[in-house]
Amino acid sequence: MEIGNLQQEALALLKNLIETRSFSGEEEGTASLLENWFKKNNIPFYRHLNNVWACNKNFSKTKPTLLLNSHHDTVKPNSGYTRDPFKAVVENDKLYGLGSNDAGGCLVSLLATFTHFYAAEGLGYNIVFAGTAEEETNGKNGISCLLPKMPDINVAIVGEPTLMNLAIAEKGLVVFDAVVKGTPSHAAHPNNNNAIYKSAKALQWFENFSFSEKSEALGEVKLTVTQINAGSQHNVVPAKVDLVIDVRVNDCYTNAEVAEILQKQAPVDEIIPRSLRLNSSSIPPDHDLVKAGIDLGMETYGSPTLSDQAMLKCPSLKLGPGDSTRSHSADEFIYVKEVEEGIEKYIKLLEKALKISY
Template identity: 70%
Template sequence: MTVEKLTANAILLLKKLIETQSFSKEEENTAILIEGWFVENEIPFKRTKNNIWAMNRYFDERKPTLLLNSHHDTVKPNSAYTNDPFKAIVKDGKLYGLGSNDAGGCLVSLMTTFTHFYAQENLKYNLVIVASAEEENSGKNGLNSMLPIIPRIDVAIVGEPTLMNLAIAEKGLVVFDAVVAGTPSHAAHPNNNNSIYNSIEVLQWFQDFKFEKTSEALGDVKMTVTQINAGSQHNVVPAHVDLVIDVRVNDAYSNQEIADILQEKSPCTKITPRSLRLNSSAISTEHDLVKAGVAMGRATYGSPTLSDQACLTCQSLKLGPGDSTRSHSADEFIYLSEIEEGIKIYVALLNRVIV
């Protein structure tokens, strides 16, 4: 089947995906649609929970393996939608609908690319594709659960909307729960250890603190206090103030290093990371994928947003049609031309690297 025909079928599949609810952990029905693609194209596949995956016909364990990955779960639509989020609407060259941009367009484009190369012989790389679940909630049954099941991966292309530019690095994430303690008391009595007042100095520390190491691709580590909670009634000084701190980690630090620094230096009574598994990721600018993309005129940049790259230990490149700024927005859309262009660029890029 020609790339043009595959592209037309990919757009039809994306419309079906939009019109099938697939919130994280509820992707059963979109998984069935994705299975249908592989059946129609006579490609053997496997399903593990709601993850669908396949290998190219001439898979050879002696060769390095390139993973193509994107996800088919979505966030829930926000209240500002004016369109039906579960209706695929085409207007002025735009395909509207929940998950169209994040990351349905990327997924069907990568599925098309995999299908194009599936039966080719003598490729320099094996190809493995995973249409993964639970990306939006970093769930335990997403791509991370597939890594012990699929063949060992040497490098990956993760499909997220990047305007088909090369995200050569991606910030990691650590969320911390922190406590600022004080002495509980009646509001009418003197108290020189009011936990709420104590938190003023702590909040100022978080606002002013700078991590020393910066990154050429990702810049500085960004730390933001995003939640604060204390007290239960007007006449009681609370024993503690609870804070939540969001830390976006560059590739100069591991998540463990960030936790060690904050636990040593922050003026909190207690600070605890929720998880250390969502590390930053990157690919060398000397990797053939990057050099090929740059030769094709694609820009490189560092991405501040998290994706399934965070669970990979190999080098990985984030690349896909669509625009990240549309993700999770009301009346989400992707241009049909972006999908068409995205497939052409994916195919041309792999022609330079694996053929």
């Protein structure tokens, strides 16, 4: 299919995706739209739950495999919307609608790119496309359950809105539940072990603490106390104070290492990670995909936001049309031109990086 036709078909699919509800865990309709694309283009595909994936026609077990991945679930629209979030409308080159920017534009652009290369011969890599579910909630029925069913992946492009710049690293995430314990008592009586006063010292420690290793791409590990809860009534000193700590991890540490450091050093009685699976991710700056993108005028940076990259064990690059600052915003939109250019740039990137011959 000619690139111009691919662009038109991709935009038509994006409009249909916008008008089909696909909150995380409720993506049946949009998964069916992806199936219809493959059927229309005579491409064999697979579906597991609400995840849809396909391999290029001339897949070879002797070649490394590149994954093109983006998600088709959305968050729920916020109360600031002035438009119907499920109505795809183009005004002044802006395509409005929930999921248009995060990450529908990336999804259809990668799908169009995969379709462009599907039947090509002489590919240096196998190419696998996966449109996945439950990204917005890091759910168990998204890419994490799909990976064991697909071929081994050697490198991945994860479609998220980056203004088509190269996010060569992405911070991981660990959320900790911490407890500061004290002695419960009546407020009228002396108490030298007040959990609330003790928590003030712990909060100051968290505010001043820093991890020693700084990443060139991602900077420092960012630790933030985001919740605090204690007490039930005015005349009772509580037995404990509960804290929640959000830690954004750079690529100098694994999540397990961060947990070990805080469990040894933090001045609290308990500190327990909710999960260690959302590690930081990156791709070597000298990887062919990165070098090709730079040659095409793309800039590199480290991303503070989380994506399905966290589930991958291979080098991965986050790249896509749209702007991350529009994600989860009211009256979400993507420029039509961004989608069209995204398809063109993805194709040029793969041609250059993977030394594709036709």
